[in-house]
Amino acid sequence: MKVILTTLNAKFIHTSLALRWLYVARDAAFDTEIQEYTIRDNLDEVALKLVESKPDIIGLSIYIWNQEESKELVRKIAKLNASIRILIGGPEVSYEYSDWLSLPIEGVLRGEGEISFWKACRQEEEIEGFVSKTVQSEIAYAKVDLRWLETLESPYFLAFDLENQKNRYLYIETSRGCPYRCSYCLSSLDNQVRLYSEEYIMNILKQLEGKSCKQVKFLDRTFNVKPERALKIAKCIEQLNVDFSFQFEVVLDTMNEAMLSFFEHANKERFRFEVGVQSFNQHTLNSVHRVQDLDKLVANIKRLSLAGCILHVDLIGGLPYEDLNSFKDSYTRLFACGATEIQVGILKLLKGTTLRNQASNYGFVYEEGSPYTILETSWLSSEEINVIENVYQATEKCYNNGRIRGTLDTCFQMGYPIFEVMSLLGLKMKEFDGQVQIRDYFLMAFDVLSTMKLSDPLIIKALLNTDYYMNFRQNPKPLFNDEISGEKKKELYKLWINRQYFDEQILYNYGKIRLGFYKNQIMIQTLIYDAKQNYPKRYWFSLEGEKQ
Known part of the structure; x- marks a missing residue:
């Protein structure tokens, strides 16, 4: 008899250790294989692939992220081949399972399945944690001896x-x-x-x-x-x-x-x-x-x-x-x-x-x-839950990924109410019309921070610049256009080339001069990109052009 162990993972990058433990604990009498899919896969195609593999039994692992898709998959498998025995298990069905029993499945395995699953495949009578339309185990949640698992092939x-x-x-x-x-x-x-x-x-x-x-x-x-x-x-x-x-x-x-x-x-x-x-x-x-x-x-x-x-x-x-x-x-x-x-x-x-x-x-x-x-x-209230959701989105997109982290940390130290900042930033993200690009996050952050009027807008621009240009491997579109005049840039270029801080060709071809925030004050940052698309090297200068 052939057994397929399967589940719908959240993404390809994830794998199911549970299926692998079932696999290494397999009964040698069964021809057993693992087939993993994701919740984004076409369920008709998944069902067809499973059925075309000609299993006698399918073991399906159910989790909070895949339960709706798994229910639909069970229906599709049964429609294609009603003779396939379907056994399910996993945390999503180990404690509440009654709605699953109305589906075309043979039974639910609650708890750890390394032993109970294979007993169910053999249709034994006493199976810990097993529930079906007609049978309910006295032991609600199966457990296995970890020392026994240690004797198995490594999963x-x-x-x-x-x-x-x-x-x-x-x-x-x-x-x-x-x-x-x-x-x-x-x-x-x-x-x-x-x-x-x-x-x-x-x-x-x-x-x-x-x-x-x-x-x-x-x-x-x-x-x-x-x-x-x-x-x-x-x-x-x-x-x-x-x-x-x-x-x-x-x-x-x-x-x-x-x-x-x-x-x-x-x-x-x-x-x-x-x-x-x-x-x-x-x-x-x-x-x-x-x-x-x-x-x-x-x-x-x-x-x-x-x-x-x-x-x-x-x-x-x-x-x-x-x-x-x-x-x-x-x-x-x-x-x-x-x-x-x-x-x-x-x-x-x-x-x-x-x-x-x-x-x-x-x-x-x-x-x-x-x-x-x-x-x-x-x-x-539901509105207040939405505020927390906005904070979540802003924290993920602007802080956790490091994108605007330096600005947000510094603003917090300067006395900005960080929860309000994040909730307003998250709201702007939600209301944004179109796909949000990196530059858009920074401009939204500027709108939020400058509107609070807790510091000079030029400081906010300098802070955001300090984070912004380090997000790119190529010279990006400027975040702000009114920081340093063209005349001032020419003066600085001439000074730095004369002092041999930079190669003239590299500075003109790959350099970018913008205001930044360094040592708790506004300074000039010079960023040097390169043809290999590495992240830029950054050099700091005073507003007068003195190297720091």
Whole structure:
């Protein structure tokens, strides 16, 4: 019998570790293969390819990002060949599944499927976590012994993955489960942490040498749950001869001094940290059972940020007891920490979570379909949710990608209300007519910042110029046209050539002179582009033309 394991990933760059664990745990009696697609693929074509592969069984993995597409895919497969047995599993169907049973599927496998899936393929009678129209397992959520998984072929270096792995993320897990009980998170439903052995993990890491991937992402809900073990793993990663980075989710307020000190001095390009902050409102945190030492958290974010570590920090808008003023305070406090990226999300009421079951208590109105995003709460109107969405868009497009980061950081230090800046900038982006180009973001930022009248517009222009020209590999269209007169430019060119600061031909062919902001004052920046389309080299001069 032939089995196809499949899913619809969010993008090609992603892969499904779950399918690979099922594959290495496969029953040798079945001819098994993996076929992965994305939610952007044509579902008619996907269904046809699957059916033309002539499987007897299809195992389909369901997630929040693909559930609607997966339902449609199931219908299309059944229409093409009703005799194919379809088994589904994954977090989206492990806790609420009744609507899936009306579809042409054989059953739902809740929990970890490395054993239960193959029992279902063999149509055994007692299957942990299995549900169908006629059968429901007494054990609701299947779990497997990680020590047994360690005896299987590694799911991380399968031969059929090697060709495309350099262009994709490699997902690795060193544990399963989460020690915390945050009521908005599915991971809180499995709060018994189980660890793979150190020997197993170290062996996996050492095999990464000589391999290539876009980035290694650890799926552990709390990488530093066991500090000594986590530090050993981090030190092993530091010593690997690889050219890609590693991303972890960490609880930063509990990170001990040994780990903090290590990461302060480690290779900053090797590690990337995901830090859940969610809110600075203590009442809000208490209501969702999130235990967090805010003072330690802030101190550690600032410490690692100052050391140059790459930190991606999260906030969630729409949690209980957080109105717009409270969220504004959370965003402003987090912005002040200086992290590399700020992820602003709107609360999603995931199936199975405690908070979803408490929705009526908090006046939650949310999308019926995935991703179940909050539309309003007892503390936030739909209009205020839109304000947070605008802040998200501006933060992503203008700050996290570094595009206008320097300007925004400096304006914040100068006293600009950063939340209002981002909300107005996000609104301008939303109302923009047409496709937004890089220059458009800067002009919108100038409109927002200059309208606030908190500083000289010339300073704002200089700040924006300082960021703008470093976004291009070729001499771009000027951001502003009225900064330095043609006569002044000729005078400066002549001065710098006479002093042999620049080759005359290079300066005239590849140079650009604009106002900038350096050492807390307006200066002149000279940018030299080149024929190889590298990013420009920048040189600073006083307004009188003296080299800095």
